[in-house]
Amino acid sequence: MKTGQEYKNSLDGLAREVYLLGDRVPDPREHPxxxxxxxxxxxxxxxxxxxxxxxxxxxxSTLDGNDINLFCSIHTSTEDLIRKVKALRMLGQKTGxxxxxxxxxxxxxxxxxxxxxTDQAKGTQYHKRFLDYLKYVQENDLVLNGSMTDVKxxxxxxxxxxxxxxxxxxxxxxxxxxxxxxxxxAHQTGAVFSHEIVVMPTLALRPEDKDxxxxxxxxxxxxxxxxxxxxxxxxxxxxxxxxxxxGNARFGGHEALLIFDDVFVPWERIFLCGEYxxxxxxxxRFAAYHRQSYGGCKVGVGDxxxxxxxxxxxxxxxxxxxxxxxxxxxxxxxxxxxFACGLACSYMGAPTSSGTYLVDMLLANVCKQNVTRFPYxxxxxxxxxxxxxxxxxxxxxxxxxxxxxxxxxxxxQGIADVATEDRMRILRLIENMTSGTGAVxxxxxxxxxxxxxxxxxxxxxxxxxxxxxxxxAKTIAGIGSQSKEASQ
Ligand code: SF4
Ligand code: FE
Numbered sequence: 309m310k311t312g313q314e315y316k317n318s319l320d321g322l323a324r325e326v327y328l329l330g331d332r333v334p335d336p337r338e339h340p341x342x343x344x345x346x347x348x349x350x351x352x353x354x355x356x357x358x359x360x361x362x363x364x365x366x367x368x369s370t371l372d373g374n375d376i377n378l379f380c381s382i383h384t385s386t387e388d389l390i391r392k393v394k395a396l397r398m399l400g401q402k403t404g405x406x407x408x409x410x411x412x413x414x415x416x417x418x419x420x421x422x423x424x425x426t427d428q429a430k431g432t433q434y435h436k437r438f439l440d441y442l443k444y445v446q447e448n449d450l451v452l453n454g455s456m457t458d459v460k461x462x463x464x465x466x467x468x469x470x471x472x473x474x475x476x477x478x479x480x481x482x483x484x485x486x487x488x489x490x491x492x493x494a495h496q497t498g499a500v501f502s503h504e505i506v507v508m509p510t511l512a513l514r515p516e517d518k519d520x521x522x523x524x525x526x527x528x529x530x531x532x533x534x535x536x537x538x539x540x541x542x543x544x545x546x547x548x549x550x551x552x553x554x555g556n557a558r559f560g561g562h563e564a565l566l567i568f569d570d571v572f573v574p575w576e577r578i579f580l581c582g583e584y585x586x587x588x589x590x591x592x593r594f595a596a597y598h599r600q601s602y603g604g605c606k607v608g609v610g611d612x613x614x615x616x617x618x619x620x621x622x623x624x625x626x627x628x629x630x631x632x633x634x635x636x637x638x639x640x641x642x643x644x645x646x647f648a649c650g651l652a653c654s655y656m657g658a659p660t661s662s663g664t665y666l667v668d669m670l671l672a673n674v675c676k677q678n679v680t681r682f683p684y685x686x687x688x689x690x691x692x693x694x695x696x697x698x699x700x701x702x703x704x705x706x707x708x709x710x711x712x713x714x715x716x717x718x719x720x721q722g723i724a725d726v727a728t729e730d731r732m733r734i735l736r737l738i739e740n741m742t743s744g745t746g747a748v749x750x751x752x753x754x755x756x757x758x759x760x761x762x763x764x765x766x767x768x769x770x771x772x773x774x775x776x777x778x779x780x781a782k783t784i785a786g787i788g789s790q791s792k793e794a795s796q
Contacts, residue, residue, distance in 0.1 A: 348408060380445050410605065413454075425662070467520040495565075524579060538563045542740075612737075
């Protein structure tokens with residue numbers, strides 16, 4: 309297992325083509341906008357070093373029984389699934405943001421069962437390749453960028469119907485030793501600081517789409533891969549050399565638009581290639597694992613936000629007001645409901661034919677559907693209790709200005725025994741999480757990450773046994789068994 313420092317060092321010499329705000333970034337670890345993202349990812353290693361967190365952060369390899377980092381493991385029981393949710397909550401509490409390593413982990417677990425089932429049905433050799441890759445990932449304790457969402461172009465058209473086929477990642481050439489792929493994947497969480505990219509199709513596919521039915525893994529520095537980092541609200545505050553104004557100065561996340569400009573993939577790294585019938589299964593399973601993930605990570609981030617709101621209320625002298633207590637209790641209720649959903653789909657998990665455990669798909673979708681709503685309500689209540697000062701107060705540089713500082717300290721004072729600076733810090737944290745850079749992870753990602761709300765609605769409709777419910781109702785209502793009309 310790597311230590312946090314070893315992880316950072318392992319990115320030495322990884323020559324990636326990364327762009328941010330129009331410029332090429334030679335070493336993303338040194339860029340002030342990206343560094344908090346590296347710190348958050350590093351926590352997935354640091355916590356594995358912490359003996360107090362060992363039970364959550366260490367796992368046994370299914371390949372050789374070795375002690376490995378949790379994020380490289382395959383789930384072999386419902387206990388493993390439950391532990392995942394608890395570990396993600398803990399990491400959310402430590403970082404207050406997205407720590408970016410779960411997408412690749414969820415991709416590994418989805419591929420673990422889908423490569424097995426594809427081989428069973430088609431006589432292919434993907435599972436063996438996958439296991440070789442898993443061994444490499446576990447031995448080197450790697451960060452994987454799980455790469456699913458294609459840019460999609462005209463949403464009313466299938467991949468093969470697009471005016472430009474590159475709008476979905478696809479095979480452009482088959483060669484004796486591999487394939488050449490082209491396309492782009494959007495919203496790639498943690499891409500810049502990953503070691504590898506694991507690509508999966510983005511939707512269920514038909515025979516005419518078979519060149520889009522591909523899954524593979526390649527090093528992040530493979531020639532032809534370009535990262536264009538997305539910007540976030542208030543991101544350039546990180547260039548101002550300030551700390552208080554950032555709210556969460558140490559941790560953050562990032563997403564990138566990943567371009568695949570005729571990238572070579574060797575056969576030994578390909579896990580699906582043309583078997584369009586299995587694209588939908590891979591998407592569904594990956595999505596289910598990732599919808600479970602949100603029942604952990606978003607809850608941990610919610611814990612930080614609720615703690616910040618309770619602290620701000622205390623600093624402002626309103627902690628005992630009954631409506632404030634009520635609003636905080638409401639936030640707690642919503643947050644714990646998400647946790648309950650994450651745990652429920654884990655407890656109800658079951659083995660697939662490969663032996664890898666899968667979450668209960670219906671409950672995982674219910675979990676994520678709630679995640680598309682509750683963090684928004686929690687954020688609304690946070691803004692309500694925090695008050696407008698959160699977005700109107702002067703800057704850190706004003707506080708440090710010798711002429712202005714004393715006025716700010718005097719007039720923004722809350723309760724007498726708390727420093728004004730501390731009050732400003734906690735309000736800035738709430739600002740960060742609800743409308744600054746942190747809102748990417750806590751709000752919009754809760755809406756669209758792991759699939760937008762409608763995707764869960766469709767799955768919930770499909771996975772719920774409505775016919776059975778109708779039978780329950782008809783039986784209770786006496787329909788069919790005791791018809792009075794017939795006896796007349
Ligand atoms: Fe992990 Fe949550 Fe970030 Fe997804 S949003 S990568 S589950 S921390
Ligand atoms: Fe996500």
